[in-house]
Structures are given as structure tokens and as C-alpha cells.
Amino acid sequence: MPMTSHRHTAWSGSLAALALVAGLCLSLPVRAADSAQGLRDKYQTVAPQLTDNVFHRPLVLESTEAPDRLKSDIYSVLDYPFATVKNALGDPEHGAANWCDVLILHLNIKYCHATQGADGGVLNVNLGRKVEDSLSSSYRLEFGYHPVASSADYFRVELSAASGPLSTRDYHIMLEAIPAPGGGNHTFLHLTYAYGYGTAGRLAMRTYLATVGSGKVGFTKAADSSSGAEPEYVGGVRGLLERNTMRYYLAIDAYLKSLSAPPDKRLQQRLNTWFNATEQYPRQLHEVERQDYLQMKHHEVERQQAAQ
Numbered sequence: 001m002p003m004t005s006h007r008h009t010a011w012s013g014s015l016a017a018l019a020l021v022a023g024l025c026l027s028l029p030v031r032a033a034d035s036a037q038g039l040r041d042k043y044q045t046v047a048p049q050l051t052d053n054v055f056h057r058p059l060v061l062e063s064t065e066a067p068d069r070l071k072s073d074i075y076s077v078l079d080y081p082f083a084t085v086k087n088a089l090g091d092p093e094h095g096a097a098n099w100c101d102v103l104i105l106h107l108n109i110k111y112c113h114a115t116q117g118a119d120g121g122v123l124n125v126n127l128g129r130k131v132e133d134s135l136s137s138s139y140r141l142e143f144g145y146h147p148v149a150s151s152a153d154y155f156r157v158e159l160s161a162a163s164g165p166l167s168t169r170d171y172h173i174m175l176e177a178i179p180a181p182g183g184g185n186h187t188f189l190h191l192t193y194a195y196g197y198g199t200a201g202r203l204a205m206r207t208y209l210a211t212v213g214s215g216k217v218g219f220t221k222a223a224d225s226s227s228g229a230e231p232e233y234v235g236g237v238r239g240l241l242e243r244n245t246m247r248y249y250l251a252i253d254a255y256l257k258s259l260s261a262p263p264d265k266r267l268q269q270r271l272n273t274w275f276n277a278t279e280q281y282p283r284q285l286h287e288v289e290r291q292d293y294l295q296m297k298h299h300e301v302e303r304q305q306a307a308q
Helices: 005-018 032-051 082-089 095-103 199-210 236-258 263-278 290-303
Strands: 059-066 069-078 109-117 120-127 139-151 154-163 168-179 187-197 221-223
Touching (some): 032 139
């Protein structure tokens, strides 16, 4: 059944958001000790990149593109104690609601409401365009919230949804963390986004990238540039994926930073922190003006206070 032009525009915007989330994997039991050691080993591998990169912060971004799947990973050192990160994002009781406070910061997330389902926490999430819009023009996904491992020096949480618009499927968000090696009140974090897609999703992404998404780039350098020339970065679906990966990482950072503020000041601080951080990468991440973003998000937060 053909889509109207309005719905096609809405789904194109939603497709841009889909790179944030991704492929459901059938998870084997997670051993916290083994996973913590694996993350410590990864820290040693990426340590040189954490101190010298295009982000000007301790962060490494990796992305891969397959014929029917996209996946990206961020590794970063956060300036917050491990216990703060674990309690905020990996808590079995309150973690799902806290994730909604994170997710709503992203331009393409129009609504998020956490409930308790038969198998644990559930996040009802609406994906839409980067401008203020009605929920009827967005697409609803239902994410399961699963804290799968927790110990004194490691935690892991997964969010998964089986299907999305236009033949997209197997959405998976994974966050794991350990106290940063070397001591101090820092946390080494690993964030994964991945998803699969079929023919309809592939065609929709091609349409987006040929129109409103044309000319947009990610963060991975695609080729060496001559001295003084503008660097060349990956474009296409990998570029889209990397942009949204950064937006979500910055949302996590903004949420954690706001926890030190009085409760009635936290939302405004999160919004300002997220917008200021994205403006550090204008070529990749600038989409709207500050006042438009703040107004839109205040309206969306008000909307998500009630269950839909």
C-alpha cells in the first residue's frame, strides 16, 4: 500500500532515528567476572585512542555495515563514579524510567513511557522527525528492559525490540560498564546500537540518504586529506548510524551530569548540556536552533508524563 507523502516524510525521519537502536541477539548467560575482564582488556586496546581522537574527549567510536544489519559501538571514560552510573542506568526497579529521561533528549525520540510488564520493564518509545510533531505521525516501538548482569565492578543492561517500521527488526541497545582502570571516580563505558532491516528498510534509507540526508557525514575518516584540506568522513548509512550513536552517548552523559543538580533543575540542565555538546560537532550533529530544540523537548516531556 503506497504511503502518503506526509507518512513517507515521517518514516524517513524515523529511519534516521533507527540507527540509534538495534539488532536483538539471543543472549547467552552473562558472567559478570568474565565480562568485566573483557571490558578491562578492551580498555587497554583503545587507551591510545581515548587520548587522541576527533572528539576531543575520551571516546572511541566503531561502526560496521552489513547487507542487512548495522552496528555501532562507543567506548568512553565518563567523569562519574561507577556506582552512580550503575544505579542510574542498570537498576532493575527504576532503570527503565531513567532510560526514558535519557532517550527523550534525542531529536528523533518523541515520547517514552516506562511500565512494568510480565517479563520486566517495558519502554514504549515513539520515533519521529527532528521537528515538533504529533504522536500519530510517529512510530511506536516497545523495548524490553533487561538488567542482565550486576556485580561490585560490572553491570550490563539490554533494551530490545523485535520489529519496527518498514521491515526493520531486531533492535538492540546494550550498555555495560566497569570502574575505569587506574583508579579515581571514573567509569569505562561500552554502548552498542544495532539493528537489522529488509528490503523495505533498505529502500527507505536509500531515499532518505538521497534527499534530506544527502551530504551528511559521520565521524570516521573515509580518506586521508591533503594538508589543510577539510577531512573526509564516511557518509551513507554508516554516517547516519555514527551521528545517532553520538547523540545517544551525549544524552547519557547529559543525564548523568544532571544528577548533581536539584531535582527541579535537572531537565533544563539536561537539555542545555545535550544541545551544547552536539554543537561541538556542527558538521555532523547540528539540525535545529537552540530555542526550537528547548521548546520542542519541553512539550514532549510534558506529553510523556501521562501514559499513552
